[in-house]
Amino acid sequence: MTRAPQTQPSASGDGRFVSRRELLVSLGGAAAVSSVRTETSSGFTSGDDGRLRIRVYPRPVPLWAWVRYGFEGVRDDWPPPFRDAFSAIEDAFEQVLAYARERSRLEGIEVAVERGDLVRLPLSTLSRPSEAVVPSLETVLDGFRTRLDERDLLTGSTCHALLCWAPLNHRVGYGGTLSPNAWTGNVTGQPADTGDSQTVANLGATELWDSRAVTRNMAIHEVLHTFLDTDVVEAVGGSSCDHDLGTAVRVDEETMRVSPMATAYAGPDEIGGGTRFHGTGCHDHDEFHRHDGLEGVENWTYTTELSEATMEAVTRYLEATVAR
Numbered sequence: 001m002t003r004a005p006q007t008q009p010s011a012s013g014d015g016r017f018v019s020r021r022e023l024l025v026s027l028g029g030a031a032a033v034s035s036v037r038t039e040t041s042s043g044f045t046s047g048d049d050g051r052l053r054i055r056v057y058p059r060p061v062p063l064w065a066w067v068r069y070g071f072e073g074v075r076d077d078w079p080p081p082f083r084d085a086f087s088a089i090e091d092a093f094e095q096v097l098a099y100a101r102e103r104s105r106l107e108g109i110e111v112a113v114e115r116g117d118l119v120r121l122p123l124s125t126l127s128r129p130s131e132a133v134v135p136s137l138e139t140v141l142d143g144f145r146t147r148l149d150e151r152d153l154l155t156g157s158t159c160h161a162l163l164c165w166a167p168l169n170h171r172v173g174y175g176g177t178l179s180p181n182a183w184t185g186n187v188t189g190q191p192a193d194t195g196d197s198q199t200v201a202n203l204g205a206t207e208l209w210d211s212r213a214v215t216r217n218m219a220i221h222e223v224l225h226t227f228l229d230t231d232v233v234e235a236v237g238g239s240s241c242d243h244d245l246g247t248a249v250r251v252d253e254e255t256m257r258v259s260p261m262a263t264a265y266a267g268p269d270e271i272g273g274g275t276r277f278h279g280t281g282c283h284d285h286d287e288f289h290r291h292d293g294l295e296g297v298e299n300w301t302y303t304t305e306l307s308e309a310t311m312e313a314v315t316r317y318l319e320a321t322v323a324r
């Protein structure tokens with residue numbers, strides 16, 4: 001796994017889709033999306049009403065996708081995969097809060113997961129032909145931020161998650177975040193206007209190439225990246241990589257069950273190894289919170305249940321930022 005130079009924007013790089021030709025080329029090298037993100041430390045206040053906000057926005061879905069889902073949700077731009085992803089994100093934060101409160105932590109903190117309005121990327125960001133056809137993760141995130149700014153939604157403390165339908169966009173892959181907007185909350189050493197995080201989940205990809213279960217997990221995964229910084233992840237997991245907080249648990253001789261942060265990273269680094277496409281960010285199965293080994297594994301299942309390490313890390317992140 002190569003890493004992009006530090007001066008470049010860094011991505012969590014979850015799943016870079018490749019054409020067969022690209023794949024063959026890349027077998028000789030490695031995809032070069034980095035998981036390195038700039039160091040953070042604390043510092044943000046939750047919204048005016050004391051709530052931590054995660055706002056989830058749909059991008060337009062093509063007609064053929066609406067046909068696929070029988071036009072369910074077409075009136076409000078929320079097709080079933082987006083709706084289920086939203087519920088999964090809500091459920092993930094409920095798990096974190098339940099974990100924390102059982103331990104008398106994060107008391108008094110409320111989390112609001114809200115629906116945002118449809119986001120169309122500005123044409124100006126898609127002006128170059130290559131960007132119009134297959135926009136990069138950076139372009140999508142830039143356009144998303146422009147729209148949030150226009151709508152006056154950058155409050156300094158909200159996680160904004162964009163749900164995309166781009167099954168053939170190998171540059172976005174399953175989704176990701178980019179510095180300097182990769183964490184929720186004001187980050188020391190970063191410009192003051194970076195407290196709102198932006199993250200993208202490509203649910204057209206998870207739906208078409210994988211399954212609804214992978215859709216749910218990648219939505220959780222891409223949102224939780226914005227609540228996991230290197231210090232916390234290292235302190236909890238002993239590895240600086242968010243993905244290693246996840247688990248891959250053998251439920252029988254041939255079946256592995258994968259939790260959200262490990263999704264796209266639990267299998268062998270090859271096409272169809274677990275998820276259809278393997279993530280290109282950091283990972284080390286030996287450093288996973290739990291990884292039972294790949295020998296004989298033929299089937300993959302996914303659980304939205306977060307690993308204890310993930311819940312502990314998100315709890316610590318929120319304690320260091322919101323609950324101070």
Ligand SMILES: [Zn+2]
Pocket residue numbers: 012013014221225243279281
């Ligand atoms: Zn990731």
